[in-house]
Amino acid sequence: MHAQERIAKTPKAWEALSRPDLIGRRAHSLLLMANGRRSERELSALLGSDVSGLTEDLLQEGYLQPVPLMLYGENENA
DSSP: OOTTOEEEEOHHHHHHTTOHHHHOHHHHHHHHHOEEEEEHHHHHHHHTSOOHHHHHHHHHTTSEEEEOOOOTTOOTTO
């Protein structure tokens, strides 16, 4: 995952949030905090440990999706 990418929940993740036993406590916590504005590094800091492996698993399983960082001045319509 690129260092500047943010991580967001997918519709599958929203469904899983109502069943924390389905994905596990740590994954549930990560999904709760993945709001499209936080990077993997920020999520690791919030959870108190490295989440890179868990993030990669959740990306592959379709629970998370990367959101590229938009830099100031970039035009979406260009």
